[in-house]
Amino acid sequence: MVEMHQNLPFHWPEAWVDGSGAGIDPNVWGQEIPLHFGYFKRTSLYDLGLQVGLGHDGLFCPTSHEADTFTMRVLHTSGQHEVRFRTCGCTEKPRWEQLLDVDIWPATELKPQTGFTMEVLRHQRCFSLRGKTSLKEYYDALVDLTSPAEHKDGIPSLYNQFRLAVRQYRVLAMYMRAGKPNGSTPVQKGELCVKCPACPEPGVNLPRNWDLDRMKQLHYVRFLAGDGNFKLQRLAKRGSSTSAGTKSLLGDSGFWVPNSTIKHYLAETSMAADEPLNQKKSACNTMAGDPGYSPEGAKALDVTGIFAVSCRHIFICPNGVVDFHKGEKYRYVDVCFSGPLNHSYAAGLRYFVITYDIACKYGVNFKSRCCTPTCNFVLIPTEKGEINTIFCVNKFHQESHEDGCAAKNALEYTKYVGRTCGEGVETIWAKMNWLRYTTREMSPGHRIETLSEHFNDWNWQKTSNLVRFTKSSYLSAVQSLDVVIEDFENLKNSLGPNTVAQLDACYQASGGEQFLQDSQRLLNLSRQELLSETQAIKSSAIAAQESPSTSRVSHIDLICKALQLEAMQARLRQRAHDLAKIKNPTRELRARVAQLANQVSAALDNHYDLLFEVAPQLAPLVQRSSDPAKDDIFLPSRLSPEDVLQRRVSDLLKVEMQLRIGHAYDCIKELRNALAMRSFWSRHTNSQHSSETKKTKGMSSLQSSTARMKEAARAYNTCYEWIAKCSPESAKKFGLHPLLNSDLSLLTEWQESKVYRRKNNRLPWIWSLRPLAPSDLPDVDKDWEDIATESQEEPNHLDNVVESWRTEIVRLDYIHATAATERWTEEVRILSREMPAICRSFRAMALRWARLANETITAQSSGAGVSTSLSEWSLVDAETRGYVAYASRQFALYVQMTTDATSQFSEVVGAKRWIELWSAPCRDDLVAHTV
Structure with missing residues (x-):
């Protein structure tokens, strides 16, 4: 039994137990003992004398002795085990490194007595991301697998060590997936986050001459949607916010806004920026997005909620999350939008559409608060004010606003936005709110790291389904465009050319108020x-x-x-x-x-x-x-x-x-x-x-x-x-x-x-x-x-009354039909530009991983004096070869994603049209470049 499990130390063998071995006193139980009493009882390989060798693929080191052993408690997916290891004396590797070689994560570097298998760490991560289960519940399930009934109280608790190991594994995995395995190069802001492949990013997924496109305010606009969440709170604990050990291990490279930016902006600006003076109160102020809103029990909370910014494709933006401490203050929202805006503006984008629940009042003084050089603290430095921002109210929240406000800030009536709804953040909260009870007791840093891992997983799941979603959206948009064009043409034919000309002239000359009923034109009886x-x-x-x-x-x-x-x-x-x-x-x-x-x-x-x-x-x-x-x-x-x-x-x-x-x-x-x-x-x-x-x-x-x-x-x-x-x-x-x-x-x-x-x-x-x-x-x-x-x-009074109502409703129907046709046309054009952008993003990621692998090989070869040839590659240390193998796997993954995306998109639009989109903007869309 022991020899068969030399490489399977985490199995549970079972031994047959009869009356003599069950520990039952026959003098006490006597006739109550069942006839032919016997059953299989779980035992452990440790009790059977199993020893696991380190450094030799499970075999014992020739230089080691039977006494060169140490015992560890190891947590695996099958439960909690005691394992006796025999160290390797051939190398000078410390014990913790030898344990990592056999996929065991030690709880400490110095004489580790507790460890966790890599399989249980991956297993826990998968369960947490898919089911949002807490770490305590997962650990309790492993304890039940160890001993569901007898001797359960005697199992020593490894929960605290397991919590620290999971945190370390989580952070290191994020660094590894971002191509930063050893910290040899500095990590930039937001670099550990999975980014949206479809959003325009110059130098990554846009054509070379994109800035000469006549319609770049439509084809290369960045959509940002913000929303607050008062469910993801954190309880106030004494000293938890000031302790150095509670800071996030991700630094400024994750989803949260850098602390330095928040502190400087709050210190340099006054509270007047949160609620401008002499502001006219409206029905819009009754929403939860009001700066003065605070959830129940706010006094017992260190963090009352969070605010996040997502893109059009419902990806959470890097450096686009901030913690609230009381209500949705404008200044916290400002710093949250500043991260994605600064990144895109520095890359070369100049057109932005921002949707927010209370955009009607938030966007009024946004530039004066954040962009103007005369500000106390310039959040978004712009050259000569060359930034074009449009603020709109999310479609779902539009009905909660006054009619006049909704018409002026509605996405349906705003040019160059397509069919964007702006409510993507709400779908994120619907999933992330499952973590509300798991994260509210965590330390500040641990909470940020946990939520960041779930945000990253959300973005990756969106990336995996982005090609299918974009393809489906394009087909649906083309069909809807055909329907609205047909309805619009039927409407124009029924109205006649003269009426259409008058309505069209009115539509082009008027603003957002034209989408509301004009009661002055109506007659009544x-x-x-x-x-x-x-x-x-x-x-x-x-x-x-x-x-x-x-x-x-x-x-x-x-x-x-x-x-x-x-x-x-x-x-x-x-x-x-x-x-x-x-x-x-x-x-x-x-x-x-x-x-x-x-x-x-x-x-x-x-x-x-x-x-x-x-x-x-x-x-x-x-x-x-x-x-x-x-x-x-x-x-x-x-x-x-x-x-x-x-x-x-x-x-x-x-x-x-x-x-x-x-x-x-x-x-x-x-x-x-x-x-x-x-x-x-x-x-x-x-x-x-x-x-x-x-x-x-x-x-x-x-x-x-x-x-x-x-x-x-x-x-x-x-x-x-x-x-x-x-x-x-x-x-x-x-x-x-x-x-x-x-x-x-x-x-x-x-x-x-x-x-x-x-x-x-x-x-x-x-x-x-x-x-x-x-x-x-x-x-x-x-x-x-x-x-x-x-x-x-001659028309009588009734005819005049009916005609006044008919004329006004026809006007409303015409301008809404016109707006619908424009939005669906814009949506088709936006999706047509997003499809090649996705392919270029996947291709850029593939080239990035290939470059990282080659740079690692070159650096290692030059430092160790080893040739890059295949014959001497085996002389390179295992850590470098492992990273190159991981980079190669990532390269192959993105190559496959690029191939699949190109195949599906060219199929849906046609080969000829796909070539035009890939080379867009075409010559007819270009403007003369002026220096």
């Missing part, structure tokens, strides 16, 4: 005016039923009367349907329906008489119904194209289509007015007491407006059905579409719920349909033009 308009509508409807139709033109007379007959027949069907619902209808109700049926029957007789007079060749095709409500009201539109030509009624069909188009427009106007009256009456009835809403004039008028709306919708659907059947090109030309229930929306509800600001919620087409002029109809003869002109009535 009082209750008395509503009653007057309702009575006028009823009177005009009765007069229209009693007035005879024009008979100036026989063809036109036939179609006009047929359209009136369709309305009468629909009214008959509705009344018959309502009568059928009544259980015991009165004689008077039945008489009314019978009278209407007789009127429809007489009108049908007149219709067919006139039809046979105008087109006698259609008489053999007519099949009348005995029920006037079911008669088909025969017209040329009922015929097939072949029958129209055969019966020679093309001219009559043409007149019918012309009149139906005009009638459809009349129905749309009637529908708008009915919806407007319904909207106004709804607002009046909603303001009444609940007991007054059943039998009032307002409720009766509301029901009447609803009936008018349904009748207008029915009449339009009938017209559209025959137009789409006989002349679909006319329906498309005049902007006629099927009428859906979702199109019957009230303008007041549309505005109050701000539907026009939501994605894929455009204004129903009935409101953007421009009025029909007589000249719009094809081949209109003089008589029909006269009739159309005479039929146009």
